[in-house]
Amino acid sequence: MTTDTTTQGNAPGATTPGRTVLDARGVTMRFGGLTAVRGVDLTVNSGEIVGLIGPNGAGKTTFFNCLTGLYTPTEGEVRYQGQLLPPKSFKVTAAGIARTFQNIRLFANMTVLENVLVGRHTRTKEGFWSAVLRGPGFHRAEKASRARAMELLDFVGLAAKADHLARNLPYGEQRKLEIARALASEPGLLLLDEPTAGMNPQETRATEELVFAIRDQGIAVLVIEHDMRFIFNLCDRVAVLVQGEKLVEGDSATVQGDDRVVAAYLGEPLDNDPGAAEAAEVEAAEAHAGTHAGTPADPGTPADPDPAAGQQNKETDR
Amino acid sequence: MTTQTTTPKTPSPATPGGATGLIGIPPHLGRALATGGGALTVVSTFLAWTWTSAFPGDLTVYGYPGGLQVLALIGGALTALLGLASYGVKGLRWLAPAGADPAVKFAALATLATTWYTVIAISAQLGGVVNLEPGGYLAAAATLIAFLGALALPFRHPDPDPFDPDSTSWERFRHTTAQRWGTVRAAFAPGTPRPAPTLPSWAEILVIVAVLGVALTVFTYGIGTEYDELFVGFLITAGLGFAALHRSGLIAQVTEITARHQNITICGAFVAAACFPFTQTDDQYATLGVYILIFATVALGLNIVVGLAGLLDLGYVAFLGVGAYAASLVSGSQSSPFDVHFPFWAAVLVGAAASLVFGVLIGAPTLRLRGDYLAIVTLGFGEIFRITANNLDGTSGPDVTNGSNGIAGIPDLDILGFDFGTHHDVAGVTIGRFANYFFLMLLITAVVVLVFRRSGDSRIGRAWVAIREDETAALAMGINGFRVKLIAFAVGASLAGLAGTVQAHVTYTVTPEQYLFAGTTPPNSAFLLAAVVLGGMGTIGGPLIGAALLFLIPNKLQFLGDYQLFAFGLALVLLMRFRPEGLVPNRRRQLEFHEEADAPAVLGKTGA
Incomplete structure (x- = not known):
């Protein structure tokens, strides 16, 4: 695996905004009376890693599904490299957007190699007759696919396990395999839905390096994540989604320093609350700290993804 | 990254100290x-x-x-x-x-x-x-x-598992029973x-x-x-x-x-199968051989649809019927309304094409459904075929299939002067009528095996398995689910049609009642599916062995009589309890050597 140890310190400065890869405008998704996503705009430029954060139920995954054709947005439009996205998820993949899933969705009873080969589906075109007749073209394409798949497995560090069943891989490797499978479709934009969920710090760190390595290949990346340390290390830009609406967008420092983000995660102080003064003090201190949170050593505690915090937030909502 | 390698435990041939048998003999x-x-x-x-x-x-x-x-x-x-x-x-x-x-x-x-x-x-x-x-x-x-x-x-x-002293005597009884078992x-x-x-x-x-x-x-x-x-x-x-x-x-x-020698094994298996008629002195058991082979071939075709693509098709026998009817209509039979007599190769093409068309016609509207819904709709279409064939008799509808009498008097095949209806002497052994058809059917089986093997190990085959494993993820990987499923459905249908063309000539008569959903004699849709599940989904050998067993057992055990279906159901329940992966487990199962201790889960989530 190519280990790129780029850290947040120099990443944003190093990246010059390239051409726009993904352009979502006013995306709204309604399910009956429920509006899960409301008028969200988001752009991703080439060579950029963009993060999407928000408390549980904020509509991140719904927004993701709108980008990948799993849902067709009720309003608004999504363009990929200037082209309006087709409404079918397999066509979106063919266009060049690949994704991973929040709850791993590998083909459990296929081998690791086969999983990646399935990802090559859109970039090969051998059909049924070609498979039955097995002309020289078939063998050539199959060989090329396998070579490319092994390359990708090598890239994520799973080459030694190519013949194992996907379901027998440990959790962290399943995540890696899902990324390799997505990369096999040769995407211009990779969407990662919580790539470090359930990982220990070492694995998270490895994933971080993997994402940088992917970015260095010229693939734009959009990440949903709860792990704030991970997101603020990784991303050039972060958008915060709260209750279906985009609250704020900007670089790590801006987002960490934003009062509304803190409020969204921790809840707003109640009026006449006896602890309000202290809370405000803490918040101010945190906001202050946040403005300096430019180094990985101080990864922005205020918006740490404490499940309890999310819970509290929900309770205040009620 | 840590790579865990589990080395298989070396077998301990010697008696560990103190180990005893189940009963008290030294x-x-x-x-x-x-x-x-x-x-x-x-x-x-x-x-x-x-x-x-x-x-x-x-x-x-x-x-x-x-x-x-x-x-x-x-x-x-x-x-x-x-x-x-x-x-x-x-x-x-x-x-x-x-x-x-x-x-x-x-x-x-x-x-x-x-x-x-x-x-x-x-x-x-x-x-x-x-x-x-x-x-x-x-x-x-x-x-x-x-x-x-x-x-x-x-x-x-x-290792003995001590029971909870607080448990009731019933729980204790259950505990000790489980322990003994x-x-x-x-x-x-x-x-x-x-x-x-x-x-x-x-x-x-x-x-x-x-x-x-x-x-x-x-x-x-x-x-x-x-x-x-x-x-x-x-x-x-x-x-x-x-x-x-x-x-x-x-x-x-x-x-x-x-x-290690897959191709040799498969070729050898065909040679061995071709030897079968030479072991028979009369046509009595060669007949069974042909019927088993027809049944097995259709089951193998169904295995593409069910075992690879995971589409639960409960009306599959209809495609066999379409092929058989198509071949019988152009066979020159007296009861066929068409006064044509196609050569066999043309009849095969007609049969396979007719089944293909029906497969696409039935698949196109139904394959948008998933799981149970698809199963119910295919079950319905299987019945529609039978009832339609019954009604196209000239009174309820146009005269095409001759109603419940079916197309009778289908002549024997004659390929390049080789008359399938009479017996021939080959190397001193008499090859009877059914043995002739046995060889022809073996060719069809070879075609189906070839299609199954080659398509299974290719881009399209991987797409089928991916759809079976997780349709949403497969779509997200750029697989056009509907198209790929339709191909599986159409391929399965035409292979069944292929077998049907031979079946029409073997049985002389094609009637709608041969193509039921469930009956006591195979092939019918329920038995076909059972042959696939019993033998092992996604394998070649599985459906062949499953079909042979499912044909032979009711055929040989005449004394079971009316209890045949009951015994069949009981056997299926027991098999699913004790060997859910089927008699011949899939290669993928064998890759699970790392989890030997865990009981294997069901391999194919049919249609789900």
């Missing part, structure tokens, strides 16, 4: 009893078991075994040989690469079951044990001794086989040839069993004997060798 005595009992059984089969020839099979003669005695002889010999192998006798060690003890238990059980079944059948049929000759008593005693001896062989007992299971559990030795490739091919020869012999013996008792005995011996060889680790080694 192990060394038990081993001697098992081996001796096996040998004694072999001797007893050369004696007379009964005095009258009223019981079928030649059990009255001293000097050579007959009928069920042959089966007992095989079981006894197997027990004795495995027993000797457990002593570590040189030259027999290859018999039990995973340790002989569990294998001896199964072999002894096979012999016991076959012999006692015979003895009891004689007593019951002829009215009392007085009808047994000394040979019968000797056989019964010898097998019992062998089995008791085998039970005394040591095994690794499961666990012990019994452990007594019969196989060891880990050592990997197959790498022989020179000519030797491995010889092994494959020998295995195929044994398989052909077993199959021919089974198909040629002349009376119910012999077939039951055959099932008992074959089933438990196979289990014994499986426990000995021999089957695992053979599988390893055949996996």
Whole structure:
């Protein structure tokens, strides 16, 4: 695996905004009376890693599904490299957007190699007759696919396990395999839905390096994540989604320093609350700290993804 | 990244200190009893078991075994040989690469079951044990001794699990029962086989040839069993004997060798199958052979739809019907409204094309559904085909299919001057009508196997499996789910149509009632699906073996009569409980060697 140890310190400065890869405008998704996503705009430029954060139920995954054709947005439009996205998820993949899933969705009873080969589906075109007749073209394409798949497995560090069943891989490797499978479709934009969920710090760190390595290949990346340390290390830009609406967008420092983000995660102080003064003090201190949170050593505690915090937030909502 | 490598535990052939058998006979005595009992059984089969020839099979003669005695002889010999192998006798060690003890238990059980079944059948049929000759008593005693001896062989007992002192007596009873059952299971559990030795490739091919020869012999013996008792005995011996060889680790080694030479194995299997008609003296059992082959071929076609793509199709037999009707309509039959007589190659094309069209017509609206909904809709379409064929009789609709009378008098095939209707002499052996069709059907089977194998291991085959595993993820990987599923459906349909064209000529008559959802005679949709599930989804051998069993068992066990479907259901439930992956497990299952301890989950989520 190519280990790129780029850290947040120099990443944003190093990246010059390239051409726009993904352009979502006013995306709204309604399910009956429920509006899960409301008028969200988001752009991703080439060579950029963009993060999407928000408390549980904020509509991140719904927004993701709108980008990948799993849902067709009720309003608004999504363009990929200037082209309006087709409404079918397999066509979106063919266009060049690949994704991973929040709850791993590998083909459990296929081998690791086969999983990646399935990802090559859109970039090969051998059909049924070609498979039955097995002309020289078939063998050539199959060989090329396998070579490319092994390359990708090598890239994520799973080459030694190519013949194992996907379901027998440990959790962290399943995540890696899902990324390799997505990369096999040769995407211009990779969407990662919580790539470090359930990982220990070492694995998270490895994933971080993997994402940088992917970015260095010229693939734009959009990440949903709860792990704030991970997101603020990784991303050039972060958008915060709260209750279906985009609250704020900007670089790590801006987002960490934003009062509304803190409020969204921790809840707003109640009026006449006896602890309000202290809370405000803490918040101010945190906001202050946040403005300096430019180094990985101080990864922005205020918006740490404490499940309890999310819970509290929900309770205040009620 | 840490790579976990689990090395398989080396089999411990020696008795761990203190390990005992299931019953209280000293192990060394038990081993001697098992081996001796096996040998004694072999001797007893050369004696007379009964005095009258009223019981079928030649059990009255001293000097050579007959009928069920042959089966007992095989079981006894197997027990004795495995027993000797457990002593570590040189030259027999290859018999039990995973340790002989569990294998001896199964072999002894096979012999016991076959012999006692015979003895009891004689007593019951002829009215009392007085009808047994000394040979019968000797056989019964010898097998019992062998089995008791085998039970005394040591095994690794499961760790005792102390029960909760607070539990009620019922819970305690359940606990101890579970514990005892666990012990019994452990007594019969196989060891880990050592990997197959790498022989020179000519030797491995010889092994494959020998295995195929044994398989052909077993199959021919089974198909040629002349009376119910012999077939039951055959099932008992074959089933438990196979289990014994499986426990000995021999089957695992053979599988390893055949996996190394897949193409040779498949070609060899076809050669062995082609040898089958030469083993038959008349057409009686060759008939069974053709019907089994038709059934098996259609089941293999269904395996593409169900086993690979995971589309639960409950109306698959309709495509066989479409092919058969299409071929019969252009066959020049008197009852066909079309006055044409196509050559066979054209009829095959017409049959396959008609099925293809129907497959696409039925698939296009239904394949947008998933899981259970698809199953229900295909079930409906299967029935629609049958009812339509019934109604296109000139009164309820246009006269196409001749209604419930069907298309009768379909002439025999004549390809390049070779008349399939008459018998021919090949190398001194008479090849009858059904044997002719057997060879033709074998060609069709070869086509289906080729399509299954090649499409399964390709971009399109991987897309099918991906759709079966997780349709949403497959779509997200750029697979056009609908299109890929439609291809699977259409391919499956045309392969069934292909088989249908031959079936029309074999049966002379095509009627709607041959293509039911469920009936007592295969092929029908329920039996086809059962053959796939029973044999093993996603494999080639599975549906072939499943179809052979599902055809032979109702055909041979006439005494079951009205209970056939009941027995069939019971067998299916038991199989799903104890071997959900089917008789021939998928290659993917075997890749799970790292999780040996875990009970395997069901492989295919059919349609779900």
